[in-house]
Every structure is written in structure tokens, then in C-alpha cells.
Amino acid sequence: MMKIERSVMILLLLGVLFGLWATTAYAQQTDTLRIDLNTALDIALSENPNMKVADMEITKKQYAKKSAYGTLLPQIDLIGQYQRTLKRQTMYLDGDFSMLGNFDPSKFTPEELKILDVLGRAMAPAEGGSSNEGIQVGRKNSWTTGVNVSLPLVVPSLWKNIQISQVDIELAMEEARSSKINLRNQVKKAFFSLLLAKDSYEVFKETYRTDSINLDDIKNKFKQGIVPEYDVITADVRLKSIIPNILQADNMKKIAELQLKMLMGIDSEVPMTVSGALSDYEESMFQQLIPADTSMVENSDLKQFDLQSNKAQKAYELQKLQFAPTLTSSFNYMYMSQNNDFRFRDYRWDPYSVVGVTLSIPLFNGGQRYYNVKQSQIQLWQLQEQRKDLERSLKLSLKNNIDLIHKNIEQIVATQSSVEQARKGYEITRKRYETGLGTIVDVNAAALAMTSAELQYRNAIYDYLAAKADLEKVLGYEL
Incomplete structure (x- = not known):
């Protein structure tokens, strides 16, 4: 009895293996x-x-x-710039500024009188007709932001x-x-x-x-x-x-x-x-x-x-x-602020704008x-x-x-x-x-x-x- 059951199991196993082989062969054939x-x-x-x-x-x-x-x-660029002044620029003014002496001191504060005194010394003419001392201008921090627009008009x-x-x-x-x-x-x-x-x-x-x-x-x-x-x-x-x-x-x-x-x-x-x-x-x-x-x-x-x-x-x-002239236009709208500290909420921003046209005529480039x-x-x-x-x-x-x-x-x-x-x-x-x-x-x-x-x-x-x-x-x- 056991031998018959084993024979049946072997036949079933062979049948399953044959079925798998036939399925694989058919799949390979169809693929x-x-x-x-x-x-x-x-x-x-x-x-x-x-x-x-x-x-x-x-x-x-x-x-x-x-x-x-x-x-x-048009090419449009948003510009932001920061500059830190290491040494401020000195400005000299020549000419006759004697009219600065005709003013009423009572109308000015001590700080304003001090500034006027500095300006007076800077503008005082020397023997050669030039001022002896200059005045330093500008502040330590300079902030600039705005929009720059450029458009080629004639660029062959x-x-x-x-x-x-x-x-x-x-x-x-x-x-x-x-x-x-x-x-x-x-x-x-x-x-x-x-x-x-x-x-x-x-x-x-x-x-x-x-x-x-x-x-x-x-x-x-x-x-x-x-x-x-x-x-x-x-x-x-x-x-x-x-x-x-x-x-x-x-x-x-x-x-x-x-x-x-x-x-x-x-x-x-x-x-x-x-x-x-x-x-x-x-x-x-x-x-x-x-x-x-x-x-x-x-x-x-x-x-x-x-x-x-x-x-x-x-x-x-x-x-x-490259020998032909070119004509381009530009437009700038900027805001600038100058200060000596970093208290941003107290900054004052001053706008300025420029529009222009540039004509470039090539002459010589070696x-x-x-x-x-x-x-x-x-x-x-x-x-x-x-x-x-x-x-x-x-x-x-x-x-x-x-x-x-x-x-x-x-x-x-x-x-x-x-x-x-x-x-x-x-x-x-x-x-x-x-x-x-x-x-x-x-x-x-x-x-x-x-x-x-x-x-x-x-x-x-x-x-x-x-x-x-x-x-x-x-x-x-x-x-």
C-alpha cells in the first residue's frame, strides 16, 4: 500500500514539474x-x-x-549692495565763502555752530587761493538697492x-x-x-x-x-x-x-x-x-x-x-541709505533714478x-x-x-x-x-x-x- 502511495506521489510530482516546464517553454516561445x-x-x-x-x-x-x-x-536686474567705509573721503572747496560770517549765532544750536566752524575753516582761502583744510564726507555704512533695466536698441x-x-x-x-x-x-x-x-x-x-x-x-x-x-x-x-x-x-x-x-x-x-x-x-x-x-x-x-x-x-x-556702432538704453531706480550704525529701523532711504542712452563707436582695439x-x-x-x-x-x-x-x-x-x-x-x-x-x-x-x-x-x-x-x-x- 505504501509503495502505491509513493508511486502516486512521484507521478503527481512529475506531472507538476512537467506542467511548470511546459508553461515556461510556452512563455519563452510567446516572448x-x-x-x-x-x-x-x-x-x-x-x-x-x-x-x-x-x-x-x-x-x-x-x-x-x-x-x-x-x-x-529688456534685461531687468534687482540690485542690492552694501559698502563699509574704511577711510572716509576728504573734500576741498576753493572760492570766497566770506558770506558765511554774516549769520546770527543765536539761531543755531551748539552742534550746528560746531559744524559751521569746521566748514568755515575748510573753506577759508589760503595765500594761494585754495582752502588749507578739507572736510571728510560720507558715513561708515552705505546701503543701495533698486532696479536696473537695460535694452539694446541697435546691436547688429x-x-x-x-x-x-x-x-x-x-x-x-x-x-x-x-x-x-x-x-x-x-x-x-x-x-x-x-x-x-x-x-x-x-x-x-x-x-x-x-x-x-x-x-x-x-x-x-x-x-x-x-x-x-x-x-x-x-x-x-x-x-x-x-x-x-x-x-x-x-x-x-x-x-x-x-x-x-x-x-x-x-x-x-x-x-x-x-x-x-x-x-x-x-x-x-x-x-x-x-x-x-x-x-x-x-x-x-x-x-x-x-x-x-x-x-x-x-x-x-x-x-x-564688430566694426559697427551700437546703441543701448538704460534705466535705474535706486534707494540709498548712509549711516554709522546698524539700527535699521531708524535708517532714512533716499531715492534717485537715472535714464540714459549709450552710443558706442568702435575705434581701435589693437x-x-x-x-x-x-x-x-x-x-x-x-x-x-x-x-x-x-x-x-x-x-x-x-x-x-x-x-x-x-x-x-x-x-x-x-x-x-x-x-x-x-x-x-x-x-x-x-x-x-x-x-x-x-x-x-x-x-x-x-x-x-x-x-x-x-x-x-x-x-x-x-x-x-x-x-x-x-x-x-x-x-x-x-x-
């Missing part, structure tokens, strides 16, 4: 990310960190433009800075577009690399499966005395020689998958599988024609260079505007403005020469990619025919071997030729797709 080329591109454009940084750069340049516009608006350099900030926004947008073009190019080539590794892996697996069947057949014939032992050994060696190719193809597939995940901006641990094969693109490649317009007007590198030249031109104009203009002018000449070199390089790249596409199409047609012929030759060689007219060496050579033709065919498709992606990158748009 697997299945992607095609369009899905990979969409995920990369939304999740790749470089795309997010490019979008942030555009926003940053837009804020910079608003900041440039802010320089044309500020207007030019706004134009430069607008070019910065356009340049940031073009750089973001360039990042998208580069990312699409990288994702496409990584996706096609993964398909190539996947197809190569399947070719080697299929070859291994076919050769395994052949080895079993040869072993049976050897047991029947139909074929020699040499054929068994040769078939076995060929079968084992395929294993390193399978392992290498599997490793290349994993590397290509990791690279694609990195470009897509997803975690490397996320299970992913790609749909399709390189042969799926065979029909569409003959329907797509190379455009007649190869002027590269949409090339992002050239557009960025033109925007940089435009920015340098405006910087050159900005340097020349030649700095002149040499800054020369530097900006040389930078413009440098950009012109660099653009010529860039344009020549892009034209060469464009021609090479077009030539590669034509060559790869021819290779695809040739390898496609060779694949069919290799398969047919392999079947004929097998039949000859089964009838005793051929040897195992002929069979192995035919099998190797068929595998090589299959791989060349897929490599030709990959080379075409990679060259097409590079051509789209140079043109700046998708064909």
Missing part, C-alpha cells in the same frame, strides 16, 4: 521577438540611443535660438547671432537625419548578415543530414560486401569535416544577432528570431532599377557641409559687424577685430576646398556602389545557374556510384561543389543587398 527587416528598422529608429541623442540635440538648439531672441528683450551682432542659431537648428536636424540614414544602413547590413549566417548554417545542416544518410547507406553496402571499407572511411571523414563548418556558422549567427540587437537598442538577453531568407529578395532585386538622377542632392554629408559653410559665412559677417575677420575669411576658403574633396569622394563611392550592384546581379544569375547544375551533377554522380560506375571520391567532389555553389549564391545576394544599402546611404534616400 520571443520575431522580426523582419521593417520591424528591425522601426525598433532601431525608436530605441537606438543615438537617435534619442539626435532628437535631444535638436531641442537643445531650439532652446539656444530662443535664448538668442532673449538678448533683444545680436541680430546676426539669431541667424546663426537658426542655422544651428537646421544643422542639428540634418545631423539627426544623417544619423537615421547611417542607422538604417547599419541595421540593414546587420540584418542581411544575420540572414546570411542563418542560411549558411542551414546549408551545412542540410549537407550534414544528407551525408549522414549516405554514410548509413554506404555502411549497409559495406556489410553486404558491395563497397570497400575505403568508401566507409571516406564518407565518415567527410561527415565529420562538416561539423566545424556548422559550429562556425552557428557562432557567426550568434555574433550577427548580437550586433543587430545592439543597433536596435534592445537587451542581448531578449530571445529573438528573424523571419525570411536571402532568397526572398531575389525577385525584388530585378524589379528595382538604379535611378537616373545621381546628383546626390539629398546626400546628408553634402547638406551638412553646406549648412556649415552657411554658418561660417554668417560668422564672417558677424566679425565684420587690430583684434581686423584679424578675426581675416580668420573667418580663411575658414570659408578652407570649407570650399574641403567640399570639393568631399564631393569627389562621394562621386567615386557612388560609382563603385553602382558597379558593385551590376556585378552582383551578374553573380547572382551565374551562381543560381551553377546551383542547379551542381545539384543535377550530384544526383547523377550518386546514381553512377549506386550502379558501380562511379567512386566515392566523385560523390564527395560533387557534394562539395553543390555546397560551395549554395554558399556562393547566398553570398552574392548578400553582396548585392549590402551594395544597395550603401548606395542608398550615398544618395540620401531609399530606392
Whole structure:
């Protein structure tokens, strides 16, 4: 009885474990990310960190433009200042102050009479016509608070800075577009690399499966005395020689998958599988024609260079505007208090206000403005020469990619025919071997030729797709 109960418990435990395993396997299967080329591109454009940084750069340049516009608006500052007098200023007064003697002393207090006495001695003229003694003015503590308002009226350099900030926004947008073009190019080539590794892996697996069947057949014939032992050994060696190719193809597939995940901006641990094969693109490649317009007007590198030249031109104009006069206005409304103690409630605050206009005409600053203009002018000449070199390089790249596409199409047609012929030759060689007219060496050579033709065919498709992606990158748009 106890044995039966134990058996039942073991069966229940195994059932629970099997249920958990099945649930986990189903969850893993449903969580697997299945992607095609369009899905990979969409995920990369939304999740790749470089795309997010490019979008942030555009926003940053837009804020910079608003900041440039802010320089044309009034600047308002609340000012508070405290000064402690260490040594008071001495003031001297010259002139005839004899009228100070004509006053009635009875109308003044002793403290006022003392002050008048000090003023009289300070203002008393000496033989040279100047007062002998001065008078110290001011108090120990000086407090100032108020509002300072300034507004640029005519400042040409500020207007030019706004134009430069607008070019910065356009340049940031073009750089973001360039990042998208580069990312699409990288994702496409990584996706096609993964398909190539996947197809190569399947070719080697299929070859291994076919050769395994052949080895079993040869072993049976050897047991029947139909074929020699040499054929068994040769078939076995060929079968084992395929294993390193399978392992290498599997490793290349994993590397290509990791690279694609990195470009897509997803975690490397996320299970992913790609749909399709390189042969799926065979029909569409003959329907797509190379455009007649190869002027590269949409090339992002050239557009960025033109925007940089435009920015340098405006910087050159900005340097020349440093010679122009500027007109600014200002307004101050202040309160001041002077005292010798810190009894704030007894302070007396006296207001004063000033409004004014300042005209500044640059005359001489050691030649700095002149040499800054020369530097900006040389930078413009440098950009012109660099653009010529860039344009020549892009034209060469464009021609090479077009030539590669034509060559790869021819290779695809040739390898496609060779694949069919290799398969047919392999079947004929097998039949000859089964009838005793051929040897195992002929069979192995035919099998190797068929595998090589299959791989060349897929490599030709990959080379075409990679060259097409590079051509789209140079043109700046998708064909």
C-alpha cells in the first residue's frame, strides 16, 4: 500500500514539474521577438540611443535660438549692495565763502555752530587761493538697492547671432537625419548578415543530414560486401569535416544577432528570431532599377557641409559687424541709505533714478577685430576646398556602389545557374556510384561543389543587398 502511495506521489510530482516546464517553454516561445527587416528598422529608429541623442540635440538648439531672441528683450536686474567705509573721503572747496560770517549765532544750536566752524575753516582761502583744510564726507555704512533695466536698441551682432542659431537648428536636424540614414544602413547590413549566417548554417545542416544518410547507406553496402571499407572511411571523414563548418556558422549567427540587437537598442538577453531568407529578395532585386538622377542632392554629408559653410559665412559677417556702432538704453531706480550704525529701523532711504542712452563707436582695439575677420575669411576658403574633396569622394563611392550592384546581379544569375547544375551533377554522380560506375571520391567532389555553389549564391545576394544599402546611404534616400 505504501509503495502505491509513493508511486502516486512521484507521478503527481512529475506531472507538476512537467506542467511548470511546459508553461515556461510556452512563455519563452510567446516572448520571443520575431522580426523582419521593417520591424528591425522601426525598433532601431525608436530605441537606438543615438537617435534619442539626435532628437535631444535638436531641442537643445531650439532652446539656444530662443535664448538668442532673449538678448533683444529688456534685461531687468534687482540690485542690492552694501559698502563699509574704511577711510572716509576728504573734500576741498576753493572760492570766497566770506558770506558765511554774516549769520546770527543765536539761531543755531551748539552742534550746528560746531559744524559751521569746521566748514568755515575748510573753506577759508589760503595765500594761494585754495582752502588749507578739507572736510571728510560720507558715513561708515552705505546701503543701495533698486532696479536696473537695460535694452539694446541697435546691436547688429545680436541680430546676426539669431541667424546663426537658426542655422544651428537646421544643422542639428540634418545631423539627426544623417544619423537615421547611417542607422538604417547599419541595421540593414546587420540584418542581411544575420540572414546570411542563418542560411549558411542551414546549408551545412542540410549537407550534414544528407551525408549522414549516405554514410548509413554506404555502411549497409559495406556489410553486404558491395563497397570497400575505403568508401566507409571516406564518407565518415567527410561527415565529420562538416561539423566545424556548422559550429562556425552557428557562432557567426550568434555574433550577427548580437550586433543587430545592439543597433536596435534592445537587451542581448531578449530571445529573438528573424523571419525570411536571402532568397526572398531575389525577385525584388530585378524589379528595382538604379535611378537616373545621381546628383546626390539629398546626400546628408553634402547638406551638412553646406549648412556649415552657411554658418561660417554668417560668422564672417558677424566679425565684420564688430566694426559697427551700437546703441543701448538704460534705466535705474535706486534707494540709498548712509549711516554709522546698524539700527535699521531708524535708517532714512533716499531715492534717485537715472535714464540714459549709450552710443558706442568702435575705434581701435589693437587690430583684434581686423584679424578675426581675416580668420573667418580663411575658414570659408578652407570649407570650399574641403567640399570639393568631399564631393569627389562621394562621386567615386557612388560609382563603385553602382558597379558593385551590376556585378552582383551578374553573380547572382551565374551562381543560381551553377546551383542547379551542381545539384543535377550530384544526383547523377550518386546514381553512377549506386550502379558501380562511379567512386566515392566523385560523390564527395560533387557534394562539395553543390555546397560551395549554395554558399556562393547566398553570398552574392548578400553582396548585392549590402551594395544597395550603401548606395542608398550615398544618395540620401531609399530606392
